[in-house]
Structure formats: structure tokens, C-alpha cells
Amino acid sequence: MPIASHPLSFQHWFKHHLLLPLSVGLGVLILLHITNADLLLAQWMLAFEGTNTAWPWRHAFVADKLLHTGGRDLVVLAAVVLLSTLVLSSFKASMKRWRRPLLMLFISALATVLLVRIGKSMTNVACPWDLSLFGGQQPYLPFPISLSVDTELGQCFPGGHSSGAFAWVGLYYLALVLKPKWRFKLLGAVLLIGAVFSLCQEFRGAHFLSHDITSALIGWTMATLSYGLAYRPWLAAGYAGVSAQAQTLIQTQAQIQTQTQTEVTR
Numbered sequence: 001m002p003i004a005s006h007p008l009s010f011q012h013w014f015k016h017h018l019l020l021p022l023s024v025g026l027g028v029l030i031l032l033h034i035t036n037a038d039l040l041l042a043q044w045m046l047a048f049e050g051t052n053t054a055w056p057w058r059h060a061f062v063a064d065k066l067l068h069t070g071g072r073d074l075v076v077l078a079a080v081v082l083l084s085t086l087v088l089s090s091f092k093a094s095m096k097r098w099r100r101p102l103l104m105l106f107i108s109a110l111a112t113v114l115l116v117r118i119g120k121s122m123t124n125v126a127c128p129w130d131l132s133l134f135g136g137q138q139p140y141l142p143f144p145i146s147l148s149v150d151t152e153l154g155q156c157f158p159g160g161h162s163s164g165a166f167a168w169v170g171l172y173y174l175a176l177v178l179k180p181k182w183r184f185k186l187l188g189a190v191l192l193i194g195a196v197f198s199l200c201q202e203f204r205g206a207h208f209l210s211h212d213i214t215s216a217l218i219g220w221t222m223a224t225l226s227y228g229l230a231y232r233p234w235l236a237a238g239y240a241g242v243s244a245q246a247q248t249l250i251q252t253q254a255q256i257q258t259q260t261q262t263e264v265t266r
Helices: 010-035 037-048 061-089 093-123 160-166 171-178 180-204 209-231 233-265
Strands: none
Touching: 010 037, 010 209, 010 233, 037 180, 037 209, 061 093, 061 160, 061 180, 093 160, 093 171, 093 209, 160 180, 160 209, 171 180, 171 209, 180 209, 209 233
16 A cells, blocks of 8 residues: 555645644643633642642552553653664565654654653743642742743643653554554544543642643644655645646647637638
């Protein structure tokens, strides 16, 4: 089965895969900010855990060892498998059609993890478990307000653990190219794992909801841009435009030649 040169048109890729998710994601983040939904949800989680100033699940086995440490190890294993398969595809002719989509997935996953890591080091946002509101010592200063203070508050935005799952949303585009009917199944699986990782960290007090939504948005944007880099859907639109112009020109020239021949015959 050959890889389609342009599985998505430029208009569909730009409007529905890039612009729409970015707009919705940013809108949700703004709404969370102006409604203080992060704090309200964190307070509800603490109440669910039976307290209001500590995070009992922070060191719980399921949340800490199984979902946090175990989840991280699972992501590392998946990365090793991806890299090994990518290298193997460079040497086996039978896997040639996998090279470009695998490279696309690798670039999007790596870019997601790196951007989240850089963001965490620059945004100066404290984790919920460090806030004075919940028994810690730091003030609640969400991004971008956190940039206005000289005090070092923390490195908790965007969500790091959930980004390990959301880095794999590029599987949607890999399936789109190789096996389109699987794209939504793979996307759903990745989002489900990302949601589990997110809830795990939020119940532990490591992150607010907005931290993980930001990681998901970064992951999707990097995957979409990586698809654009690999398959350049804007060229499809350009070729189509050139082709239409060429056909019009040919038709016009043919009409002129026909008219000229008719006049000569007369």
C-alpha cells in the first residue's frame, strides 16, 4: 500500500487540524484562568482525599509507583521501540514505506517533550503541593503572572508526566498515512492514557488541570506541524492551482488556434 502524498488537503489540515484545536485549547485555558477552575478542582480533589491542606495520595502506591514511575518507564520503553523501528526501517527495504511516518512521529514526540521541558524551566509556576493554600509555602501565581516575580516558585507548568503520553498523539497522523481507519482508535488510546496520567498527577498535587491541557495542546500542535513538515499539504494546493491555471491556458490557446484556422480557411 503506497503512502499517499497528501492524505490531507491544505485547507483541511490548516483549518481543522491546526487552527481549530489551537483556538479551542487556548479558549479552554483562558476560561480556566478567569474562573479559577484550577483551584476549585484542586480543592475538590483534596476534599475527595479527605483533607484540605495536604495531599495524601502524593506517595500512594497506585498514584506514585504504578501510574507515575511505572507510566514514565512505559513511555521510555515506547520511545526505545520507536527509535529501534525507525533505525530498522532505514536498512530493511520491506519497511521503506514506514520511514517517513516513523520519522514524523519521532520528531513530534521529541519536540513535545523538549518544549514542555523548556516551558517548565521558564514559566516559574509552583506545584499545587507547594502552595500556601494547600499547606506549602509558595503563593498562587499562575502563568503568565508568575513571570512578573523574581522569586523562584517552581517548575510545574506545563505538565511533564502527562506530556509523556500526549507526545504520542502523532500516532494519529502515522495511522492517517499508513492505515487511516486506525487513526481515531490510536488517538483515543493516547488521549485516554494522557488523561489517566493527568488525573494521577492532579490527585497527587503535582499539577493543575490547565498544566495538563497545555501539554496536550503542545503535543497535538507539534504532531500537526510535524505532519506538515513531512507531507507539506500546502504544496498539494499549490500544484492544484498551477494545474488549473495550466489547463485554462491550454484551453485558451486551443480556442485561439481554432479561430485562426477558421479565419485562414475562409
